[in-house]
Amino acid sequence: MSAPRNDELIHSGSDAVVDWLTNGTRDQRFIDNIFAEMCIRLQQAGIPLKRSTLHVMIQHPQWLGARIMWSDGMREAEITRVDFDVRGRSEYIGSPANEMFDGATEVRENLERDPALGRKHALYDEMRAKGLTDYVAWPLYHTLGKRHLVTFSTDRPGGFDDAHVAALRKVLPVLALVSEIRVKNRLARTLLETYVGAHAGELILAGATRRGTGTTVRAAIMICDLRDFTKISDNWPRDDVIDLLNDYFDAMSEPIARHGGEILKFIGDGLLAIFPLHEPNACANLLRAVAEAREAMVALNERNKATSRAPLNYGIGVHVGDVMYGNIGSTSRLDFTVIGPAVNMASRLEALTKQIGKPVLLSRDFAELVTPEFELERVGQHAVRGFSEPIELFAFQG
CATH class of the missing domain: 3.30.70.1230 (Nucleotide cyclase, GGDEF domain)
Known part of the structure; x- marks a missing residue:
């Protein structure tokens, strides 16, 4: 019997990540922890992941959304809040997030080629400076057409191959479901804290209704x-x-x-x-x-x-x-x-x-x-x- 090919190993590894997302995250309350562990498991499945981000829109009186970022070697993800006025700033205009929220279904950028031939945005220059070679971003669909964003980057020479991209695509539907549950749980807490206060909100969520x-x-x-x-x-x-x-x-x-x-x-x-x-x-x-x-x-x-x-x-x-x-x-x-x-x-x-x-x-x-x-x-x-x-x-x- 011949040994399994590398793309077969990646395929079975991504299946294991999907199974973990589906069945192994029930007791995990926070999406940033799930996201960090998912990235580590994808690495272990043979996908040369170096950096990944999850961008979610939230209903908060002070913030438009949040960016969850994981990089190689991190056990926990980093969370950054996003201001309401971000859409008028250079960091957003022309960015992958801008393209995605304008309707794009994929943003893929070869970071090894001549920058003059690629997309023009400071984000791509920053990734090149960090030695990244390939970048892909996809929308993450929640209920009623709400779009969020997930991105993956690698420093592998030649970038992601077809097996890597297929494996990453495979986790998207389950990540969408898992993230929607946590985002809505956080949204419920945020709305209650906003309108009735933190302590009363905890009591209501605990069943005092x-x-x-x-x-x-x-x-x-x-x-x-x-x-x-x-x-x-x-x-x-x-x-x-x-x-x-x-x-x-x-x-x-x-x-x-x-x-x-x-x-x-x-x-x-x-x-x-x-x-x-x-x-x-x-x-x-x-x-x-x-x-x-x-x-x-x-x-x-x-x-x-x-x-x-x-x-x-x-x-x-x-x-x-x-x-x-x-x-x-x-x-x-x-x-x-x-x-x-x-x-x-x-x-x-x-x-x-x-x-x-x-x-x-x-x-x-x-x-x-x-x-x-x-x-x-x-x-x-x-x-x-x-x-x-x-x-x-x-x-x-x-």
């Missing part, structure tokens, strides 16, 4: 509201109002996230955030977030002043107590939020900032949990709508 279910959480509650927004929205152009709100929410939200708070919702020009007390230094972290947010608002107002916009004013109410954290809503539309008297109190304190003339008001219950490093100003007892007894309040300057 039944109406009326929830847990009692002891937390510091922060409610913030922009002043005179109705007047602004009536008098400013629509796009300016949207930009203003985004800048305002950036100033308020980023410090909250940085210090461990969770923003549960934006309510028009307001926001609701909690700092669960089971986390260390929750109350101190809330005040640190408020102090940084106030600094960010000062900087924002300076920028607005330079464009002749009026300064933005706001009020923040802070309380602490037990809240019900879970699903509230109708049979077909739920909101994952917190409710309870403690939330109502924080809302009432935010409203009192207008009357008292202090932009940040804290309840005594919250103030008693704050360490001496923070200077609080006692502003006396005040009647709070909906509560029978006056509440002692404190102001925080930050």
Whole structure:
């Protein structure tokens, strides 16, 4: 019996990679790990793979997509985020990705030939400089015609031969299925993190979707509201109002996230955030977030002043107590939020900032949990709508 030919070995090796993609990746959550191992297995199957990339489009508020890159010798792939404005930059214009997303079904480039005879793009020059000899890119089709991109490169003299290309083509349909599942899982997490927050998103993915279910959480509650927004929205152009709100929410939200708070919702020009007390230094972290947010608002107002916009004013109410954290809503539309008297109190304190003339008001219950490093100003007892007894309040300057 004669020994199997090299192309037969490559054929059987690629079959083994397809079988692994189909049956051996069920417990692997992340596509970058699967992609790196797939490339290593393709090498072991006799394909002279030196570099490979997977480009996926994602629905994310900050990023258009991501590039996953593997190179020879890497055990893990490298992930790079891609900005929304990439399509206007030279790195994209005329690139294989540009050709692919314009409808090409294959981009193949012989990197050994005279560069003057080939495609013109910096990417090909970079690959030649690294000693690569051949490059091939194909679309990766997901459901409903969504196109992504996968590329393979080699440094083998003469490039990929027909058996190598056939073996690589063979893995594409299964890689498309495996990647779509992981990309959509990541998309689900991203959308939930974007719209309900990271912690609530994890709970929902874990099955907390039944109406009326929830847990009692002891937390510091922060409610913030922009002043005179109705007047602004009536008098400013629509796009300016949207930009203003985004800048305002950036100033308020980023410090909250940085210090461990969770923003549960934006309510028009307001926001609701909690700092669960089971986390260390929750109350101190809330005040640190408020102090940084106030600094960010000062900087924002300076920028607005330079464009002749009026300064933005706001009020923040802070309380602490037990809240019900879970699903509230109708049979077909739920909101994952917190409710309870403690939330109502924080809302009432935010409203009192207008009357008292202090932009940040804290309840005594919250103030008693704050360490001496923070200077609080006692502003006396005040009647709070909906509560029978006056509440002692404190102001925080930050």
